Amino acid sequence: MSTSKLISSPVAPEAATSRALQLACETLQIEADAIQAMQARLSDDHGAAFAMATQLLLHCQGRVVVSGIGKSGHIARKIAATFASTGTPALFVHPAEAAHGDLGMITPQDVFIGISYSGEASELMSILPIIKRLGVKLITMTGNPASSLANLADVHLNVWVAKEACPLNLAPTASTTVTLALGDALAVAVLDARGFREEDFARSHPGGALGRRLLTHVRDVMRTGDAIPQVAPDTRLTTALLEITKKGMAMTAVVDQDQRVVGVFTDGDLRRLMETVQDFSKISIADVMHKNPRSIRAEQLAVEAVEVMETHRINQLLVADESGKLVGALHIHDLTRAKVI
Structure with missing residues (x-):
């Protein structure tokens, strides 16, 4: 005698979907x-x-x-x-x-x-x-x-x-x-x-997004030493442009003999200058720089630097100490790489 097998009828896809949604x-x-x-x-x-x-x-x-x-x-x-x-x-x-x-x-x-x-x-x-x-x-x-x-x-x-x-x-x-x-x-x-508080949570989650935002300071991500683009006020614009190109931050800080920040010049300033000036050879950086530029302290949170950049629509930020001396520089790409943004 042959053995018969009971084969269940397949459930229609529409019925199976309806049943699943009902149970969910x-x-x-x-x-x-x-x-x-x-x-x-x-x-x-x-x-x-x-x-x-x-x-x-x-x-x-x-x-x-x-x-x-x-x-x-x-x-x-x-x-x-x-x-x-x-x-x-x-x-x-x-x-x-x-x-x-x-x-x-x-x-x-x-x-x-x-x-x-x-x-x-x-x-x-x-x-x-x-x-x-x-x-x-x-x-x-x-x-x-x-x-x-x-x-x-x-x-x-x-x-x-x-x-x-x-x-x-x-x-x-x-x-x-x-x-x-x-x-x-x-x-x-x-x-x-x-x-x-949020700061306490961040200390338990240093690898998370909140931890990076609340525990990363400007000093942790800023550029320092020779990586900072900087020139003296009497530097020729043409020389300053070489410093901008060499350091790759699309700007240069202008500092006095005591390393205090007195100005900044960016590639945006250069583009605007090119619309009115043809000969750069006799122009000094002090003639075209922005005086008293925005800066941030090294001990501040990196997320505060992001806020300054976003508020003022800038991509670079100088880092100065309490006396105004240049100690670092930040580009928005530095903050992106550190996953602060």
């Missing part, structure tokens, strides 16, 4: 509803617990240690990273690894955040008695206030959701979203109470 919208709505329900609980009977958790984290003398297993572990890693990047020293500890030596990373001065939706994760439960004996303050995030994990906590935060976004109501979806959002809320509340 339902998922987003379920998770949005879950976050709104969490917000309502915070505004009602859970606000005191959240405030207590914030105070524990704010006054933590050690690190915030965040732990969880499975999907809760992934959320715990993100929460730890958010705390660390917003001014609160934090790390993730895997509960199974903690039982095999990593508990040595936890000190009595730390605050421990344990995450388990069921509140019964055996890996967490096996290490919590030791953590409690150390005197570590314990914040738990579960979906069951009557769970073992919740009962051990100094502060319990309820992340219960009415249902998961998974059509089978099995895969952690809405519950992990709510837990992550509540972790973000804790981090934001703590950073605000700590007086965390």
Whole structure:
């Protein structure tokens, strides 16, 4: 007897697309509803617990240690990273690894955040008695206030959701979203109470765009020494043009015998001069330079130099010290290469 094979009928592309979009919208709505329900609980009977958790984290003398297993572990890693990047020293500890030596990373001065939706994760439960004996303050995030994990906590935060976004109501979806959002809320509340500012964020993100903008100073990107185009006031224009060409900044500074800036001459000035003057041989740079040019200090932020250039529509900027002496020069390309722009 031949064996027949059941072959499912292919779903029409239009129907598959429609179903996918329907599920996407339902998922987003379920998770949005879950976050709104969490917000309502915070505004009602859970606000005191959240405030207590914030105070524990704010006054933590050690690190915030965040732990969880499975999907809760992934959320715990993100929460730890958010705390660390917003001014609160934090790390993730895997509960199974903690039982095999990593508990040595936890000190009595730390605050421990344990995450388990069921509140019964055996890996967490096996290490919590030791953590409690150390005197570590314990914040738990579960979906069951009557769970073992919740009962051990100094502060319990309820992340219960009415249902998961998974059509089978099995895969952690809405519950992990709510837990992550509540972790973000804790981090934001703590950073605000700590007086965390943009400059503080930049120090934790020196490789990012904000870090470059807030940590890069003019002295870090300016041209110095022989790379600065400069001539004396009595220099012939023709000689000054050679200096402009040699240094490749499309301008030259004009400085007196004490190296104080007295003027600047740019390629734009040259183009305008060519419209009215035919013979440059007898002209000195002092006759055609711009007196008292704009400058910036070396200790100022590079982003301030960008602002000056954009405001006054210039591509070059001299760098002078408090006495007016020339110490550097900036071209807009220098700022672009440094990724300040």
